[in-house]
Amino acid sequence: MAAFTILSTLPSVTSVVLIVSSVALCAAYYLHKKYSYWAKRGVPYVKPDSWFFGNTKEMIFQRESTTFMFARLYNELAGHKFGGYYRNHKPFLVLRDPELIRLIFVKNFSHFHDRNTPDERDFDPLSKHLLNLRGQRWKNVRYKLTPTFSSGKLKGMHELMQACIVELDDYLTKATSGDSKDSNVQDLRELMAKFTTDVIGACAFGLNCNSIRDENSEFRRIGRLIFSFSWRSYIRAIVLTLAPGIVMATKWKNARPEIENFFMSVLKGAVEHRKSHTEQKRNDFLQLLINIQAEERKQLESNGQHNGTQNGTQNGTQNGIQNGLQNGHAESVSEKSKDILFDDSVVASNAFIFFIAGFETTASTLSYCLYELALNPDIGEKLYEEVESVKQAHNGTLDYDAVNKELVYMEAVISETLRKYPPASVLGRRCNEAFQIPDTNVVIEEGVGVTVSVYGLHHDPQYFPEPEKFKPERFLGENKDKIVPGSYLPFGDGPRICIGMRFAHYEMKSVLSYIISNYTIHRCNKTVVPLQYDTRSLLHTPVGGVWVQFQKRPK
Numbered sequence: 001m002a003a004f005t006i007l008s009t010l011p012s013v014t015s016v017v018l019i020v021s022s023v024a025l026c027a028a029y030y031l032h033k034k035y036s037y038w039a040k041r042g043v044p045y046v047k048p049d050s051w052f053f054g055n056t057k058e059m060i061f062q063r064e065s066t067t068f069m070f071a072r073l074y075n076e077l078a079g080h081k082f083g084g085y086y087r088n089h090k091p092f093l094v095l096r097d098p099e100l101i102r103l104i105f106v107k108n109f110s111h112f113h114d115r116n117t118p119d120e121r122d123f124d125p126l127s128k129h130l131l132n133l134r135g136q137r138w139k140n141v142r143y144k145l146t147p148t149f150s151s152g153k154l155k156g157m158h159e160l161m162q163a164c165i166v167e168l169d170d171y172l173t174k175a176t177s178g179d180s181k182d183s184n185v186q187d188l189r190e191l192m193a194k195f196t197t198d199v200i201g202a203c204a205f206g207l208n209c210n211s212i213r214d215e216n217s218e219f220r221r222i223g224r225l226i227f228s229f230s231w232r233s234y235i236r237a238i239v240l241t242l243a244p245g246i247v248m249a250t251k252w253k254n255a256r257p258e259i260e261n262f263f264m265s266v267l268k269g270a271v272e273h274r275k276s277h278t279e280q281k282r283n284d285f286l287q288l289l290i291n292i293q294a295e296e297r298k299q300l301e302s303n304g305q306h307n308g309t310q311n312g313t314q315n316g317t318q319n320g321i322q323n324g325l326q327n328g329h330a331e332s333v334s335e336k337s338k339d340i341l342f343d344d345s346v347v348a349s350n351a352f353i354f355f356i357a358g359f360e361t362t363a364s365t366l367s368y369c370l371y372e373l374a375l376n377p378d379i380g381e382k383l384y385e386e387v388e389s390v391k392q393a394h395n396g397t398l399d400y401d402a403v404n405k406e407l408v409y410m411e412a413v414i415s416e417t418l419r420k421y422p423p424a425s426v427l428g429r430r431c432n433e434a435f436q437i438p439d440t441n442v443v444i445e446e447g448v449g450v451t452v453s454v455y456g457l458h459h460d461p462q463y464f465p466e467p468e469k470f471k472p473e474r475f476l477g478e479n480k481d482k483i484v485p486g487s488y489l490p491f492g493d494g495p496r497i498c499i500g501m502r503f504a505h506y507e508m509k510s511v512l513s514y515i516i517s518n519y520t521i522h523r524c525n526k527t528v529v530p531l532q533y534d535t536r537s538l539l540h541t542p543v544g545g546v547w548v549q550f551q552k553r554p555k
């Protein structure tokens with residue numbers, strides 16, 4: 001009897017089936033509606049291959065790298081100027097036509113001024129940097145930071161960079177004169193990452209990171225950690241696309257705690273040092289950021305708007321940063337005024353992003369460039385001749401202007417490297433104001449993201465015939481003039497183009513001219529051709545490194 005009563009209170013099999021099928025139907029209807037977005041608008045699109053992840057399943061399950069997944073979407077939409085795809089169930093547009101790309105990235109920037117990255121978050125002290133900032137706040141910070149990369153400022157960093165080249169020289173001299181027959185065989189990824197870490201450490205923080213000299217350098221360890229795969233970052237990235245609200249509500253920071261703590265303590269140390277050594281003239285990015293902050297405070301004070309406790313002098317600013325960093329958050333109470341643009345966390349975040357954006361991209365370009373020289377010795381010899389002749393014209397040394405203006409063939413070799421191996425292979429913008437694509441009825445609605453596969457464009461034979469061949473002459477003379485605007489985008493385009501572009505070019509040309517002058521680069525039995533790429537990496541990273549052999553040139 002009791003059993004009968006319990007059974008009668010349970011829902012019948014029919015009602016369970018009904019409930020389950022109604023939920024399934026609602027979910028199917030919801031997803032069908034979501035995935036009809038592009039079809040309804042008559043836009044060609046790539047059919048999603050997963051109900052849950054749209055077109056990004058292969059990337060999410062790490063079977064395809066980000067670079068190759070977006071290049072595949074680009075290729076699948078061949079014949080169209082643009083086409084739709086879905087990230088999870090959100091609609092995105094791939095832009096394929098260079099003219100349309102320029103229209104969106106440059107001419108109609110006011111409709112697309114933000115990236116697809118999440119908005120700056122108050123709980124994350126290292127997130128308020130140029131890559132993430134949006135709208136007017138981005139504009140103001142960018143405006144203030146642009147002079148930081150002027151020729152005058154970069155010229156002032158010449159000595160810092162040369163000091164890092166001396167370290168590299170010391171290392172390579174030992175390696176190539178070592179007893180072991182393999183000591184001159186080097187993993188370019190690792191060697192160049194150590195070099196660019198030292199450069200950016202010196203130029204961003206005024207610090208000697210010692211990555212080349214010291215195998216256990218903390219900076220290099222943290223640099224490796226930033227770009228290595230972690231389940232934490234992987235799960236966070238998935239949650240961020242599926243349910244960004246969860247990341248915000250749980251204050252789930254992007255940087256791992258170890259990385260955040262490291263940078264916060266480095267910054268605190270650097271600021272403390274500057275406070276007690278005001279006599280030392282500095283010319284690094286951190287000092288330039290501190291100066292901008294000091295100027296801003298001075299101006300706010302003179303406008304009578306700033307009631308904080310700092311006195312507005314450079315020392316005051318340094319105290320402010322120090323207090324903020326010491327309190328475990330980068331913003332001191334006195335800085336909450338809405339008028340303040342360069343609060344402590346904006347200073348910390350931008351020094352941090354210069355480090356991250358600055359070392360890996362240049363290291364990867366340098367390693368691919370030297371790899372190609374090992375495969376194409378004739379290009380290496382042509383480079384050598386150019387470097388030697390420019391050096392001769394300048395009494396045997398290359399100053400800032402000679403490096404910048406006279407190494408024309410080297411510039412072409414670097415441009416070709418960036419074409420074949422763009423480190424930032426995908427660009428994105430988020431539509432902030434509806435935009436009708438000219439000569440069509442298609443309107444990109446507010447909130448919809450647009451994507452450019454830089455790798456897809458750079459490997460499209462329509463723009464770069466025989467794209468797998470390494471041909472620097474594409475970027476020389478009249479060939480250069482024939483490059484279709486909007487088809488070559490290693491540094492992006494429009495007002496949000498890479499702010500460090502000139503710095504990167506200068507750094508790469510400086511170190512390459514040193515290497516080319518002193519060494520020849522060769523294939524060795526560890527050189528892999530063609531390179532195989534890590535499907536888990538965001539930046540196109542080869543598996544197992546990029547190995548070549550260095551041989552000292554006879555003097």
Ligand code: HEM
Pocket residue numbers: 130131132142353354355357358359361362365418422423424427428489490491492493494495496497498499500501503504
């Ligand atoms: C070969 C080296 C480099 C490459 C290929 C590269 C590439 C890029 C690309 C593609 C973007 C996005 C542009 C867009 O969305 O239109 C970008 C943005 C950025 N890069 Fe670089 N970059 C390099 C070196 C550097 C260096 C050395 C620094 C700093 C010292 C730097 C700092 C930045 C910053 C802060 C942004 C965000 C700019 C903004 O939104 O206003 N990059 N970079």
